[in-house]
Amino acid sequence: xxxxxxxxxxxxxxxxxxxxxxxxxxxxxxxxxxxxxxxxxxxxxxxxxxxxxxxxxxxxxxxxxxxxxxxxxxxxxxxxxxx
Numbered sequence: 001x002x003x004x005x006x007x008x009x010x011x012x013x014x015x016x017x018x019x020x021x022x023x024x025x026x027x028x029x030x031x032x033x034x035x036x037x038x039x040x041x042x043x044x045x046x047x048x049x050x051x052x053x054x055x056x057x058x059x060x061x062x063x064x065x066x067x068x069x070x071x072x073x074x075x076x077x078x079x080x081x082x083x
Contacts, residue, residue, distance in 0.1 A: 022052035026061070033065055041065045056082045 029044035045062035048055065063078030 022048045022055055022058065025051065026055065026058045029058070029061060029065075033061065033068075038065050038069050042069070053081075 025044045025048035029041045029048060032038070032041035032044060042062055042065050045058050045065065048058040049062065052058070059078050060082035063075040063082060066072070066075035066078065
């Protein structure tokens with residue numbers, strides 16, 4: 001029983017850490033977007049999504065960035081995921 005509790009605790013800590021890193025990548029992506037560095041923004045949103053695929057904001061912001069890059073077909077699945 002103690003091992004199970006320890007495993008659950010470790011999983012929770014790892015999940016929280018991953019979400020924190022995802023948020024950091026997302027914020028950096030927004031900064032790159034605002035600076036007009038759209039390709040770099042997409043890469044940062046990619047990293048954010050890889051760490052936390054449930055974060056709708058990263059999916060949405062990556063989709064918007066792809067639209068600005070005129071990569072319309074690539075943006076559609078991202079918009080779907082955001083919804």
